[in-house]
Amino acid sequence: MWKRMASLSPLVSSSKSTLLNQAAYGFNIRKSLSTGISTPVKHGTMLKEKTPFITFVLGGPGSGKGTQCIKIAQTFGFTHLSAGDLLRREILSNSEYGTMILDTIKEGRIVPSEVTVKLIKKTIESSDNYKFLIDGFPRSEENRIAFEHIIGVEPNVVLFFDCPEEEMVKRVLNRNEGRVDDNIDTIKKRLKVFSSLNLPVVNYYSKRGKLHTINAVGTVDEIFEQVRAVFSVCEAMK
Ligand SMILES: Nc1ncnc2c1ncn2[C@@H]1O[C@H](COP(=O)(O)OP(=O)(O)O)[C@@H](O)[C@H]1O
Numbered sequence: 248m249w250k251r252m253a254s255l256s257p258l259v260s261s262s263k264s265t266l267l268n269q270a271a272y273g274f275n276i277r278k279s280l281s282t283g284i285s286t287p288v289k290h291g292t293m294l295k296e297k298t299p300f301i302t303f304v305l306g307g308p309g310s311g312k313g314t315q316c317i318k319i320a321q322t323f324g325f326t327h328l329s330a331g332d333l334l335r336r337e338i339l340s341n342s343e344y345g346t347m348i349l350d351t352i353k354e355g356r357i358v359p360s361e362v363t364v365k366l367i368k369k370t371i372e373s374s375d376n377y378k379f380l381i382d383g384f385p386r387s388e389e390n391r392i393a394f395e396h397i398i399g400v401e402p403n404v405v406l407f408f409d410c411p412e413e414e415m416v417k418r419v420l421n422r423n424e425g426r427v428d429d430n431i432d433t434i435k436k437r438l439k440v441f442s443s444l445n446l447p448v449v450n451y452y453s454k455r456g457k458l459h460t461i462n463a464v465g466t467v468d469e470i471f472e473q474v475r476a477v478f479s480v481c482e483a484m485k
């Protein structure tokens with residue numbers, strides 16, 4: 248029996264339509280992720296099969312990933328998983344990795360992929376939904392390869408929020424969520440890590456024809472219209 252995403256709130260934002268989807272579809276994510284073939288599973292009185300639909304959401308710190316993900320989840324019925332939120336939750340849960348994760352985030356570095364992918368896997372397996380928006384992941388080639396090895400699938404769509412550095416710095420410094428990494432020293436380090444480790448992932452998906460670059464400057468609604476255009480051409484979203 249899959250646990251409901253809603254029980255993981257507020258880490259995972261599930262829109263009303265997502266909850267309806269969760270009620271409507273049950274599938275064996277472990278099997279379907281590792282084989283790419285969905286397996287029918289009895290869920291309540293219903294027997295349905297669905298192939299997972301995975302969207303990776305990339306972009307520098309403050310580029311607006313989280314803000315747009317909330318709107319995407321609400322509009323298109325995705326379950327939103329933020330890798331950063333999962334890691335912050337792990338710190339708060341007194342896990343054996345908590346201190347290491349906190350130190351890594353404070354330094355603006357990337358947490359070892361195995362830790363992050365395990366948290367993502369656990370969350371995916373707890374869900375009855377089949378559409379996942381994975382925000383802030385993969386942040387490095389190591390992240391990307393670990394996901395492929397451990398989860399066993401590639402994303403269907405990759406969004407990249409392209410934002411100038413000055414704008415990202417301004418937004419992060421105004422974010423006001425009390426995060427240990429939203430200070431000028433850590434931001435400078437995160438921007439360097441973004442260029443050296445995340446841009447190769449962006450290039451990888453660009454070469455594979457999966458990348459959709461979004462101009463991340465403008466109002467939240469203007470940016471969302473670009474995102475909407477990406478999903479409106481996806482058959483699976485209709
Ligand atoms: N289009 C936008 N214009 C101005 N500020 C924005 C925009 N989108 C998001 N923000 C604000 O910028 C900050 C960073 O946004 P967030 O969604 O957390 O980015 P990310 O998840 O990429 O770090 C937040 O305070 C958010 O409210």
Ligand SMILES: Nc1ccn([C@H]2C[C@H](O)[C@@H](COP(=O)(O)OP(=O)(O)O)O2)c(=O)n1
Pocket residue numbers: 306307308309310312313329330331332334351352355356357358359363382383384385386390428437
């Ligand atoms: N895949 C990931 C995602 C986040 N992290 C760590 C390192 C990041 O600087 C912090 C914060 O990530 P988060 O996505 O919440 O940050 P932004 O929303 O981009 O500002 O978490 C990671 O190590 N690996």
Ligand SMILES: [Mg+2]
Pocket residue numbers: 312313329331383
């Ligand atoms: Mg974010």
